[in-house]
Amino acid sequence: MSRLDTLSHLDRLWLTEAIRLREEHAGPLEDAEANRRANAAGGDLPQRIQARALWLAERDGQYPALQRWRQGARLAGLLLAALAIISGAGLALAALGDGQRPVNLFWALGSLLGLHLLTLLGWALSFGLGGSASLLGRLWLWASGKLARDARAAHLAPALLLLLQRHGLTRWGLGALVHGAWLLALGSALVMLLLLLSTRRYGFVWETTLLDSDTFVVLTQALGALPGLLGFSLPDIETIRASSSALADDGARQAWSGWLLGVTFTYGLLPRLLLGLLCLGRWLHGRSRLALDLGLPGYNLLRERLQPPSERLGVCDAAADAPMEPTPHAFNGRSEGALLVAIELDDRRPWPPALPKGVGDAGVLDSREQRQRLLGQLSRFPAERLAVACDPRRSPDRGTLALIGELARSAGEIRIWLLPAPPGEALDSHRLEDWQQALARLGLPFSQGAPMNWLESGHD
Structure with missing residues (x-):
């Protein structure tokens, strides 16, 4: 069995698209043997186009380049995951500080969720406007190509993007990657919050010049309503009003700790988890439905070579028994x-x-x-x-x-x-x-x- 036989459906289409792009930019390849082998293997036109492209990819080095690109993509993914975990822990440390001063609740909440909410809004806007990749997703693609370090991989990333965009899968694939990275970051932040709140004594205050205490009570209760339904503890109205200065009461500290954890989980980690699962599900469903676009000029040119008109017409009537016409240099034995x-x-x-x-x-x-x-x-x-x-x-x-x-x-x-x-x-x-x-x-x-x-x- 050839090692190409073990390729997934996506990888076969990916290499086929990479060969098409290569021929589009550099001109037709020498493909006489590839065409013969594809025709000998049989099948419909898409199968023959794939067989031809896979043989050329192995001959010219695109197949090993794909393996190296995948290795680079995995390494880039691991670096992205490590960066997300470290960044999440840093957000929690920045939000709570060293415990020497009271924690300003809304400053802490902004530190934990501000960038997350901005990037989530940007992703939603780009999704609604038909965008395909966030900055984080494009960064991963760029790093994957750089880590591959193979000139023969030059057409792989564009070929993958074109293949996925043609079927509307780029947004789902890169969306699963981006939401997964944010899930790691916010999960790391929650774990660090739990660790810090379990090992240090923090006081919590709210401070405002323009807003009165009633407005702060309404905001706090509105933000805490959904976390409260999920079982997180919330401060009562008296505690909220009294927290204009740091309270020494342990019950107030625990209530504010539960509120901060609940809001971070509910409006941070939970949306990323649900959106990540949605993107992953759509990606897996769409990946199985990928197919070549035979209307592209590069594939149209192959139609006559890989599926001649006489073959496409099929056999209409059985041929009459007749002696086979001898050909020059016929095989003996x-x-x-x-x-x-x-x-x-x-x-x-x-x-x-x-x-x-x-x-x-x-x-x-x-x-x-x-x-x-x-x-x-x-x-x-x-x-x-x-x-x-x-x-x-x-x-x-x-x-x-x-x-x-x-x-x-x-x-x-x-x-x-x-x-x-x-x-x-x-x-x-x-x-x-x-x-x-x-x-x-x-x-x-x-x-x-x-x-x-x-x-x-x-x-x-």
Whole structure:
């Protein structure tokens, strides 16, 4: 099983979109083998487009870049979580102080919930206006790309955003991330509040110049109404009025502590928890419904190559029984799976040599059409053993080596036969060494002796 077979539905679409963006910016990729493999795998057009893109992604390094981008995203997420926890604890320390002075209740409440409420309002406004990502979400995306440190990951973040925006999922995915970070921060603040209130003695006061005590009573009771329904303790009216100066009464201290914890939980942590669960639920539901947009120009261009018109029409009537039209260089002994093929041989060299029984002759590949035809046949009927004959008097150019690589991927085993020079000629030792080094870099076995015994029996 290929490691690409383990990719999730989202990852497969993500890599497909990244390949589309790459071709849109840098031009079409060399995809002849990718198209052949996608067509051989079958399926509908979206499946073939994905198969093509995944093969190109593995060949050109986008797949390992995706793995590194994911590692960077996880590291960025951990850094964001650590920052949220530390910031939440800092908010609680700033709100209560060191206990040497009475705590101004509304200053403490502003320290704990002010930034949270502002960012929550900003998220709601951007959500209502069709925005897709908060500043915190974009910061995470930027940090993920930086931590990946891979130039081949350049199209991954834009591809993910485009894929998700097309299905309206960006707001939900990044929303779950942002609300989760705030949930950690406010949870950390509540834990620190409990720790400080349990280990230090704090006095609580309210101070105002413009407002009278009745207004303060109304505000305090209004804010405490919902926390009171959740079971948090609240100060009574007399305690509220008397708290214009710090009270030494332990009951008043406990009542104000319960009010501060309740308001922080109810208007801070609880909304983030509910919104985070909402975003996560919508994200999980929408992720399973993701699909390619076949109307995009990049995918439209692939339609003819991956699903020719004749194939899309389907079979209307069963074909009449007729002998199969012979094709040039037809395989002999296909059931044995042994095949000999030559690449660009001199016309003066007699070919093919005498072949053992059961070994097929695929002829000499001189033209692009012959190469495509053979590779197409091998994609449907891979050879068990394949010997490729090459003339070492020619230079091992990139095209020939690429073809050998494609042939190697279409056979169970392969050997390269470096042919001897014709009678009366000598091989150039430097060119022969170039061939040997190039094949060694490809990791392919080669020899100068005829591999007939190996083709016939599988061993020498």
